[in-house]
Amino acid sequence: MSDKQDNNTYTCNEYREEMILAGLQKRLRCADLSENERRTLLTEIEKLEEKMGL
Numbered sequence: 001m002s003d004k005q006d007n008n009t010y011t012c013n014e015y016r017e018e019m020i021l022a023g024l025q026k027r028l029r030c031a032d033l034s035e036n037e038r039r040t041l042l043t044e045i046e047k048l049e050e051k052m053g054l
Contacts, residue, residue, distance in 0.1 A: 014052075017048060018052075020048060027041055028042070
């Protein structure tokens, strides 16, 4: 397998990170969040997006 193919491999960890991100974003859309919960979710989302290179 060439290096180029290795870079295009979609891993279970990448899928897992995407699903975690989607879950955090869904929770963020809930109307009944406190301001503290909203800030915590935004921080978690930012950290995960940075880790994912988004």
